[in-house]
Amino acid sequence: MVRQFLKTADIEVGGKHSWDIQVKNENFYRRFLHQEPTLAFGQSYMAGEWESEKIDEAAAKIIKANLHNNFKSNKPWLQSIKEKVLSLGRKKDPYIIAKRHYDLGNDLFKAMLDKRMVYTCGYWKEAQNLDEAQEAKLDLVCRKIGLQKGMKVLDIGGGWGSFAIFAAQKYGAYVVNVTISKEQVKLADERAKGLPVENRLQDYRDVNGQFDRIVSLGMFEHVRAENYLTFMKVVDKNLKPGGLFLLHTIGLDGKSGTSASFLGKYIFPNSALPSLEQINRAFQDTFVLEDLHNFGTDYDKTLMAWFSNFDKNWPGLRDKYGEQFYRMWKFYLLSCAGAFRARYLQLWQIVFSKKGLPGGYQSIR
Numbered sequence: 001m002v003r004q005f006l007k008t009a010d011i012e013v014g015g016k017h018s019w020d021i022q023v024k025n026e027n028f029y030r031r032f033l034h035q036e037p038t039l040a041f042g043q044s045y046m047a048g049e050w051e052s053e054k055i056d057e058a059a060a061k062i063i064k065a066n067l068h069n070n071f072k073s074n075k076p077w078l079q080s081i082k083e084k085v086l087s088l089g090r091k092k093d094p095y096i097i098a099k100r101h102y103d104l105g106n107d108l109f110k111a112m113l114d115k116r117m118v119y120t121c122g123y124w125k126e127a128q129n130l131d132e133a134q135e136a137k138l139d140l141v142c143r144k145i146g147l148q149k150g151m152k153v154l155d156i157g158g159g160w161g162s163f164a165i166f167a168a169q170k171y172g173a174y175v176v177n178v179t180i181s182k183e184q185v186k187l188a189d190e191r192a193k194g195l196p197v198e199n200r201l202q203d204y205r206d207v208n209g210q211f212d213r214i215v216s217l218g219m220f221e222h223v224r225a226e227n228y229l230t231f232m233k234v235v236d237k238n239l240k241p242g243g244l245f246l247l248h249t250i251g252l253d254g255k256s257g258t259s260a261s262f263l264g265k266y267i268f269p270n271s272a273l274p275s276l277e278q279i280n281r282a283f284q285d286t287f288v289l290e291d292l293h294n295f296g297t298d299y300d301k302t303l304m305a306w307f308s309n310f311d312k313n314w315p316g317l318r319d320k321y322g323e324q325f326y327r328m329w330k331f332y333l334l335s336c337a338g339a340f341r342a343r344y345l346q347l348w349q350i351v352f353s354k355k356g357l358p359g360g361y362q363s364i365r
Helices: 002-007 027-034 037-046 055-064 077-089 096-102 106-112 130-144 162-171 182-191 225-238 261-267 276-283 297-316 323-341
Strands: 152-156 174-179 197-201 211-217 239-251 288-294 346-353
Touching: 002 027, 027 037, 037 055, 037 261, 037 323, 055 297, 055 323, 096 182, 106 182, 106 297, 130 162, 130 239, 130 297, 130 346, 152 162, 162 174, 162 197, 174 182, 182 197, 211 225, 225 239, 225 276, 239 276, 261 323, 276 346, 297 323
Parallel strands: 152 174, 152 211, 174 197, 211 239
Antiparallel strands: 239 346, 288 346
16 A cells, blocks of 8 residues: 555655665554654654655655645544644643754754854855855845844844844844754854844843844744734834834745644654745734745755755764664755755745835845
8 A cells, every 4th residue: 555655656665766765674664554644754764664865856756746645544533633632732832942953962053054054045046055055045134124234133033143143244233133042042152252243042022122123034933823923013012113024934835734743743843834824814914015035946955955964974973963863864854855846845035014115115036
C-alpha cells in the first residue's frame, strides 16, 4: 500500500532516481499505519529506517502530488479525537520555542547561517551566495520602510540582531531588538557593541514606546492565530502616526494551521502558519495594507544554502549534538526546501501604514 502510494508521486522504493527512497528497516512501513505522514517520514528518517539522495526533491514530489493530505492513517478515530481534545486543554508556554529551538546553541546557528546570522529567507534576485542574499534582504526591508538616519526602529523577534546591526551601520538608525531567547540576546549584545542598538530579553506584548518604524522578520509564525489581533494592537500602540510596519512571515495560501506534525513536535513547538485571510482579519480595523510581496521560491535556495553550511560544519558539532540530531536537522531543512519548491509554503513581506500614506505607497523590489 505504501509503495503504491509513493508511486503516484513518482517515488519508487528501491528506485534509481536521486529522489527515490531506499528502505533500510521494514518499520518504515508500519509507521504509516499509525501516524500522520509528515511525522511518519520524519521520525522514520531520524531512526535511520530510510535514505534518499535528495530528500528535498522527494518532499517536493510528495507535496505536489498532495500525498501529505491524501494518505489516511488507520489510527482509530476515537483515539485521534482524544489526542486533539487533550492538546487543546494544555497550557501553551510562549517561551518553549526559545528553550527548544533558539537556545539550542549559538555555535549551531553560527555554523549554519550567513556571516550576519540572519535566520529568515534571503533575497536572491541578484545575489550569488547566501551572504549576498541576506544583505540584499536586509537592505530591501530598510528601503521598503523608507528608513532614514536618526529614526527609531523596533524589531520584534530580531534574534541575534542581524537587522538591528545592519540598520544601525548602513542607515544610522537607532534600533530596539526584542527576543525571548537568552542565547540570542547574549550574542546580539556582543555583536552590536558600539552601535545604537538595544537588545532586550522581552516579550513583544510588554513593549511600550514610540517608534518611527516597526519590523518583524520571521517571528509571526510563533504568534498563533489566537494572538494575531493582540500582536497588531501592540504594533499599533508602539508605532508613531505616519509610521510604517513591515511584516515578514511564512504563510499558507487559503488555509492555516499548526506546523506539520514533525516540525511541531521536533523543531518549532506551538508554531502555526498564518493565511492571508487571518492576517487580514487581524489588521483590518487598524492598518492599511500598502504592499504585498511574495518571494517564497527564494526560501528554497536559502534552506539549501543553510543545509550546505550545516553539513559542511557538522564535524565540529557532532560531539555536542549527536547523530540523531543531525538526521532530524537534515530532514527539517531539506523537507522545508521541498515544501517551498512545491509552492506549498509562501514567504510574504507586507507593508502596513496606520491610516494610509498620502499619495499612496511606491512598491520597492
